[in-house]
Amino acid sequence: MPPASEYRLPFEAPIYEMEARLAEMETQYAKNRAGGDPTRLAEQIRHLRRELAALKREVFSQLDPWQIVQVSRHQNRPQTRDYLPLLFDEFIELHGDRALGDDKAIVSGLARLDDLKVMFIGHQKGKNLAERTACNFGSAHPEGYRKALVKMRLAAKFGLPIITFIDTPGAYPGVTAEERGQAAIIAENLMEMSQIRTPIVCVVIGEGGSGGALGIGIGDRLAMLEFTYYSVISPEGCASILWKGSEHAPKAAAALRMTSRDLLAFGIIDDVITEPLGGAHKDHRASAQGLRSYLIQAIRQLKTATLDELMNLRYAKYRKIGVFLEENPVSANGRP
Amino acid sequence: MASRESRSPRSWHGHFEPKRVPVGVWMQCEGCRATLFRKQVEENLSVCPECNHHFSLGALDRIAQLLDADTFEEWHADLQAKDPLGFQDRLPYPERVRQEQDRTGLAEAAVVGQGYIKGIRMVLGVTDSNFIMGSMGSVVGEKLTRAIERATEEKLPLVIVSGSGGGARMHEGIFSLMQMAKVSTALGRFHAAGGLYLSVLTHPTMGGVAASFASLGDFIIAEPRALIGFAGPRVIEQTVRVQLPSGFQTSEFLLEHGFIDRIVHRRDLRSTIAQLIDYTTG
Ligand SMILES: [Zn+2]
Numbered sequence: 333m334p335p336a337s338e339y340r341l342p343f344e345a346p347i348y349e350m351e352a353r354l355a356e357m358e359t360q361y362a363k364n365r366a367g368g369d370p371t372r373l374a375e376q377i378r379h380l381r382r383e384l385a386a387l388k389r390e391v392f393s394q395l396d397p398w399q400i401v402q403v404s405r406h407q408n409r410p411q412t413r414d415y416l417p418l419l420f421d422e423f424i425e426l427h428g429d430r431a432l433g434d435d436k437a438i439v440s441g442l443a444r445l446d447d448l449k450v451m452f453i454g455h456q457k458g459k460n461l462a463e464r465t466a467c468n469f470g471s472a473h474p475e476g477y478r479k480a481l482v483k484m485r486l487a488a489k490f491g492l493p494i495i496t497f498i499d500t501p502g503a504y505p506g507v508t509a510e511e512r513g514q515a516a517i518i519a520e521n522l523m524e525m526s527q528i529r530t531p532i533v534c535v536v537i538g539e540g541g542s543g544g545a546l547g548i549g550i551g552d553r554l555a556m557l558e559f560t561y562y563s564v565i566s567p568e569g570c571a572s573i574l575w576k577g578s579e580h581a582p583k584a585a586a587a588l589r590m591t592s593r594d595l596l597a598f599g600i601i602d603d604v605i606t607e608p609l610g611g612a613h614k615d616h617r618a619s620a621q622g623l624r625s626y627l628i629q630a631i632r633q634l635k636t637a638t639l640d641e642l643m644n645l646r647y648a649k650y651r652k653i654g655v656f657l658e659e660n661p662v663s664a665n666g667r668p
Numbered sequence: 669m670a671s672r673e674s675r676s677p678r679s680w681h682g683h684f685e686p687k688r689v690p691v692g693v694w695m696q697c698e699g700c701r702a703t704l705f706r707k708q709v710e711e712n713l714s715v716c717p718e719c720n721h722h723f724s725l726g727a728l729d730r731i732a733q734l735l736d737a738d739t740f741e742e743w744h745a746d747l748q749a750k751d752p753l754g755f756q757d758r759l760p761y762p763e764r765v766r767q768e769q770d771r772t773g774l775a776e777a778a779v780v781g782q783g784y785i786k787g788i789r790m791v792l793g794v795t796d797s798n799f800i801m802g803s804m805g806s807v808v809g810e811k812l813t814r815a816i817e818r819a820t821e822e823k824l825p826l827v828i829v830s831g832s833g834g835g836a837r838m839h840e841g842i843f844s845l846m847q848m849a850k851v852s853t854a855l856g857r858f859h860a861a862g863g864l865y866l867s868v869l870t871h872p873t874m875g876g877v878a879a880s881f882a883s884l885g886d887f888i889i890a891e892p893r894a895l896i897g898f899a900g901p902r903v904i905e906q907t908v909r910v911q912l913p914s915g916f917q918t919s920e921f922l923l924e925h926g927f928i929d930r931i932v933h934r935r936d937l938r939s940t941i942a943q944l945i946d947y948t949t950g
Pocket of ligand 1: 699700701702716717719720721
């Protein structure tokens with residue numbers, strides 16, 4: 333049974349209730365094994381386990397967009413630093429942006445993934461109050477985005493593929509962030525990432541919050557874990573602007589079409605990575621396993637292309653994004 | 669706000685003819701509160717003769733002020749927004765777009781094409797903060813990207829005048845966000861090919877526009893006292909709960925912090941652009 337302090341979402345209640353019942357039966361089974369015949373109880377336990385799996389499947393296959401947002405922000409959801417030891421055979425952290433500081437909201441370093449050597453960059457939100465405060469809840473400052481850029485340039489110089497993990501409610505909105513050029517550094521990252529001559533794989537592991545997500549999100553492969561979102565604006569922000577109140581966030585979450593399934597259908601992302609039954613927070617190890625096989629396969633595949641091919645494909649990938657009407661379509665070279 | 673008579677976007681093809689219907693003979697300056705003779709303000713490039721406050725300029729007026737007379741050739745004027753999300757707030761998105769078209773006389777928030785400044789041929793893009801806050805939907809992203817690609821191909825100088833209240837076109841969701849990536853990717857190629865890009869920031873240049881093409885110029889110049897930044901002042905106030913310093917996120921603030929090259933009065937924009945281009949071409 334999870335500790336009493338464990339954070340639960342309202343729609344997870346029946347799952348936790350059934351898990352508690354199962355745990356009780358398992359305890360009883362262990363006690364009884366010494367004495368009489370436990371076969372009847374064992375049969376009941378097997379039955380309940382099947383029921384529990386079915387319940388998780390049912391609850392999580394029917395989540396609405398706002399519930400998915402809540403899962404993506406779940407307090408027990410694995411974050412970048414949880415994944416590092418589960419994912420990589422080695423991780424050598426590299427700090428600092430060589431200009432202003434070391435933003436804790438961005439983690440970067442060299443990593444070994446099977447036989448691959450890579451540069452890793454990811455948002456970190458923080459697990460407890462102290463860490464959350466140090467990380468600004470995953471909202472990076474300009475020095476965080478510059479830290480990412482400095483490490484990516486290093487990777488490109490030595491031919492290391494880049495992996496980025498996106499998990500941010502958005503880039504930090506604050507006085508110091510503005511003074512240090514939040515807009516300018518995000519813009520620079522977008523442009524440089526589009527030109528960096530090494531494979532880049534980006535995965536949304538939690539929240540994909542607008543420009544702050546995109547700031548480390550330009551690559552050759554873009555994937556999302558199943559219960560995550562990626563959006564131009566937070567549902568709360570959208571609701572308060574368009575519906576004049578953040579209590580309309582569930583409506584905005586649906587209207588923005590921001591779940592992994594939506595983005596796959598729109599052709600914006602390449603893949604959705606399945607999460608363990610009941611969400612990544614129920615089994616960090618299994619979630620890491622899914623990520624690991626995805627990353628290995630994606631990088632191996634990208635490495636078969638020449639760098640020139642890779643750059644042309646990356647250009648085409650972003651060039652084609654957009655939906656509009658055109659009365660007199662232009663020729664292929666874009667001339668009027 | 670709409671000082672132009674409304675026109676059907678259907679008639680919006682080829683070149684433009686700026687038309688204006690005066691709203692009133694007198695107007696009040698947002699800067700110094702002085703009551704001003706509207707005609708006098710307009711003749712002064714929409715700058716207050718008393719305090720130099722730069723009034724917001726629509727895309728068509730901007731083009732007319734900036735370029736040599738009758739040299740603008742508009743491109744891709746027939747691009748129109750679609751509704752990929754089936755988005756509806758108080759209005760369905762297509763209806764909102766139609767209303768904005770009628771209100772502003774523009775087909776979308778960006779106008780692109782080519783023209784001349786003091787005889788120098790260039791590619792010009794202008795985003796108009798009057799049209800759904802100058803937000804970057806697919807049409808804005810596509811028009812700018814095509815303009816950048818054409819400038820790359822023909823080795824022409826590129827000038828983009830930015831004006832956007834927030835950058836994000838919420839009604840187009842992730843497609844709006846990804847236009848930042850698309851335009852920045854095109855600018856990456858443009859710069860790699862050695863192109864000259866001059867970015868002009870006007871009031872206001874915020875959010876996704878500031879965090880993409882507006883900040884990627886070889887030269888970045890701004891009109892005086894424009895609001896420029898990533899997060900809106902109200903969002904920042906709510907997040908950090910402090911009183912924002914006076915002059916926060918103005919052109920002068922950005923100059924002070926090292927993010928723009930020069931602040932240029934509207935009357936000097938043409939000559940400054942021509943001068944800067946001259947230094948970079950032979
Ligand atoms: Zn005035």
